Amino acid sequence: MDLGIFCKSTLEQETVDHCFSALFTLGKNPDPSYLDWLMKAWGWTLAVACLGLVIALTLGAIMGTLRTLPTDTPLNRFLIRFSTAWVELFRNIPILVQVLLWYHVIPAFIPALKAFPSYLLVSIALGFFTSARIAEQVRAGIQSLPSGQKAAATALGLTTFQSYRYIILPMALRIVIPPLTSESMNLIKNSSVAFAVSVPELTLFAMQAQEETSHGVEIYLAVTLLYALSAFAVNRVMAHIEKRSRIPGFIVANTEAAAH
Amino acid sequence: MKAGLVAGLFISAVSVHAASATMDKIKSTGAVTMGVRESSIPMSYTTGDSRFDGYHVEICRMILGDIKDKLGMNTLRINYQPVTSQNRVPLVQNGTVDIECGTTTNNTARAKDVGFANTLYVEEVRIAVKANSGIKSIADLNGKKVATTTGTTSVQLLRKHERANGVNFDEVFGKDHADSFLLLESGRADAFVMDGSILAGNIANSKNPKDYKIVGEVLSTEPIAIMVRKDDPEFKAAVNAAIAKIVANGKMPGLWNKWFLSPIPPKNIVVGLELSPATKNAWANLNDKPAEDYNKK
Secondary structure, three states, rough: HHHHHHHHOOOOOOOOOOOOOOOOOOOOOOOOHHHHHHHHHHEEEHHHHHHHHHHHHHHHHHHHHHOOOOOOOHHHHHHHHHHHHHHHHOOOOOOHHHHHHHHHHHHHHHHHHHOOHHHHHHHHHHHHHHHHHHHHHHHHHHHHHOOHHHHHHHHOOOOHHHHHHHHHHHHHHHHHHHHHHHHHHHHHHHHHHHHHHHHOHHHHHHHHHHHHHHHHHHHHHHHHHHHHHHHHHHHHHHHHHHHHHOOOOOOOOHHHHHHH | HHHHHHHHHHHHHHOOOOOHEEEEEEHHHHHEEEEEEEEEOOOOEEEOOEEEEEEHHHHHHHHHHHHHHHOOOOOOOOEEEOOOOOHHHHHHOOOOOOOEEEEEEEEEHHOOOOEEEEOOOOEEEEEEEEEOOOOHHHHHHHEEEEEEEOHHHHHHHHHHHHHHHHHEEEEEEEHHHHHHHHHHOOOOEEEEEEEEHHHHHHHOOOOOHHEEEEEEEEEEEEEEEEHHHOOHHHHHHHHHHHHHHHHHOOHHHHHHHHHHHOOOOOOEEEEEOOOOOOHHHHHHHOOOOOOOOOOOO
């Protein structure tokens, strides 16, 4: 073990003056150290993952909700078919293949996409892939509600939109926070596929830096730690949301109520 | 210096009789294990059905033929052992592989663990571009996108070049060589910087090889050498003696022509890499200098 490798210059492999120039002594080194590069790579990982997460949660909630619509109108029937197709399309193709499809194949048919930076295309791929999984969790949450809830909403004279907005979704989304937490953490880890389309994130850093320095053990330990830290941070944020959104007496998250 | 020379002569003169563990093993078992690569066209690769061929493989067969004669054996069975970048050094160290005929760079770090025969192929890092791109040298890469493969030394080389020459370009990384070439092919990159033989191989394998060309200056030079055990200098001397014989017989230009400029099995592609002055020089002055000596300024 030689953690000094992180204070070495990425160009000359010699120890630099300011090991952590990226954050504290900005721009003091003529050449960045491996630690600087590691931090930059971490930033890319987080950027891709956060963007992907926003896309995944938004689309996942929409698609999952659409799948549970009543089948009474032609529009609803179309929306159900559309959301089912969405889920089946995006959860049946491996994530790495989807990323390469977005980067290499789809721009061949839609030239405008060639102008998109690769991190954006990866975020879209990650977001769509994860949205299919989130949609299924949201659907499961909605369908776990007693059917009386929906009937009561209709009896009150609420429209379908209103009953989802005020009755069904507020309850269902609280139920599915735990699986959404794992899905969000998965997305952080899945963002490692971004290396395949030259986003300079942690996995790319690991592969490249270990080839340059021959210190694979230290490099992979550092990268593992940062992935774990990022995923755990998401876990804490979601746990906080779960706690703050808790309503006593609801079918979920009533551990406190149960304890009393 | 003189003592070293004398010792060298002594070793090569008595190598047949000296206690070489590898030679003893070859003599007693009647077999030798050659480390080969599965897909390093045209240096060392499989032609199907567990058969292996290539520039280095053929040279190794010649070397082993020479050693067989020296040992006075009638037949020598060659077992082929496919190796990878990760396991080639350990397999030579632990004796699984007697002679490795792949694409291993001779550098000082590896020379601590294994021995290298005299260099017969010098790899040059070059630039591949589309034939109609108008890029002729590294200076033309200013403001362009340059592809290379993640996890290779070429990435670092590009960074150093960018900094030293003030040429600003965007780097894009393929996850493997095929991916990097796809970046060039699909226009996501304007150039692909990599070992000359890999570039030539990818171009030869592409849909329209005429659409691409290798241009510009040599960015880096690395000796690729046959690898042998470290603790058996007698065997290394025997290998080097065989190499010297092959070179002295004038067989090298023909071998180059066969593997780099003519159609090769199994798909009859032509790699099309011209003999470089560096390789020619290595043949003329046989040596086992590591890569570090090549890139000294």
